[in-house]
Amino acid sequence: MRATLVSSGVLFALAVAYWFGADALPKSRLGGQVGADGLPKLLAISLAVLSVALAAQTLAYMRKEKRAGVAAKPVEADGGDNPHAWRSHARAFGLIAIGAAYLALLPHLGYAVSAALLLLVVSTYCGLKPSWRTLVFAVVGGAAFYIIFVRVLQVPLPAGLWPTLLG
Helix, strand or coil, rough: CHHHHHHHHHHHHHHHHHHHHHCCCCCCCCCCCCCCHHHHHHHHHHHHHHHHHHHHHHHHHHHHHHHHCCCCCCEEEEEEEECCCHHHEEEEHHHHHHHHHHHHHHHCCCCHHHHHHHHHHHHCCCCCCCHHHHHHHHHHHHHHHHHHHHHHHHCCCCCHHHHHHHH
16 A cells, blocks of 8 residues: 555656646747647646545545554565566566657657657557568658658657768
8 A cells, every 4th residue: 555655656746747847848839828738738737636546545445444444465575466466567667668768769860760669669569560560550650740740730859860861
């Protein structure tokens, strides 16, 4: 139960950091009343509300158990009754690592290439077998995201090293 409370606190802190990150986004022609920061701020608010709800639910459950006199079942280091519970955590951390690699490569490879690689790696990581179809999906997806965000919406995203290499 304490781990859940700590997790909800960490999620709330991430929501606050995400809000400030969204607030620092450069303004673009999306302007208007909502702007480019509208959706990220909405996501930050949603994460904050859900983290507070998780903490409240956990505290209510702990109080209910305390009133009933039920001792909390100790959790073993291997994940409790399910010895394979660590696999779901490892998969989640794998997705976080993929996201971190995407953020690290983004300034160097540019948005289009990084988005295509992200689509390729995540789809393969989630079970899609590598094939020419997976590659086409990644390339078309990366190009579509580039066209939508950089060309149509004119959101300033990193170009990477390609403009200097291609002249």
